[in-house]
Amino acid sequence: MFHKEGSKIIFISIVSMLAVLLLSRYFIPIKWLEMTIQITAVAFLIIVLQFFRNPIRIAAISDNYVLAPVDGKVVVIEEVFEPEYFKDKRLQVSIFMSPINVHVTRYPISGIVKYSKYHPGKYLVAWHAKASTENERTTIVLENKVFGEIMYRQIAGALAKRIINYAEEGTEVVQGDDAGFIKFGSRVDLYFPLGTKINVNLKDVATGAKTIVASL
Known part of the structure; x- marks a missing residue:
């Protein structure tokens, strides 16, 4: 498929x-x-x-955990200041996708799309420290009744030249459903409230709609 x-x-x-x-x-x-x-x-x-393969993934839907939105390797787990939406400190988890990974983006939680914005930008390599704020990217915030507001950010890399984002503000989305696509190499960042339990470690390989990234 x-x-x-x-x-x-x-x-x-x-x-x-x-x-x-x-x-x-x-x-x-x-x-x-x-x-x-x-x-x-x-x-x-x-x-x-x-x-462009798109394997069928049936997510085990639950409001008690956040699933990986993409396939790839966990390259960042750290506390950062998020300046665009929350404007406070958050726990960031980043997943890097190589060209051989599946590049479908899937909704990490079910809920309402509170914020969705596209930003033009540079094409630094996806693992660059400034890629989150300087590369072409889209920022999406989902509100979940258990976790509250969770942000994920699609980031273009050196090869990625187009980000596809299906999240529209005000719509209700389902965990694991198709949320977009990033063409030719990229990364996705997740932002959680401080103190959130993270279920992955650096260098872990995540599977979109399957791997539990965070839980209560």
């Missing part, structure tokens, strides 16, 4: 691959060069397909 955000790119990639296969078959007289070009074209299509 593939994400809808990849439909256009997948179609173009398939057409391009077929064109390369046919053209190389009839216009490249050197056999080893023909095979090299064809293998490269097929490999490129495979890379595109794996990037």
Whole structure:
């Protein structure tokens, strides 16, 4: 299964691959060069397909925990000052997605979308300390009756050139549902109230809609 955000790119990639296969078959007289070009074209299509894959995830919905919004490695767990919405100290957990990870963003909790804002910005590598405040990003705050307000932030990396965000202010969302997509490498930050119990450690590998990041 593939994400809808990849439909256009997948179609173009398939057409391009077929064109390369046919053209190389009839216009490249050197056999080893023909095979090299064809293998490269097929490999490129495979890379595109794996990037836009969208595995079915059935979340075990509960208001008592926050699920990972994306697949990737936990790279930050620290107390920080959050200047955009809360304007106070929060506990930040960051998950870095490499190009080979699934790049679907899923809602970490059920609740109401209280805030959703896009920010244009730079394309620093996603693990850079200033990526959270200087890169292209979207900031979303969900209000949950148990946890209160939880923020997550989609951050573009050096390769990511487009962030897709489905969260609209005032709408009710369900934990684990599709919340967007980040194309070609990125990171997601989560912000919790101080004192929140964090259930992951640095370098842990998280699975979107499956791994419990925080709990009561």
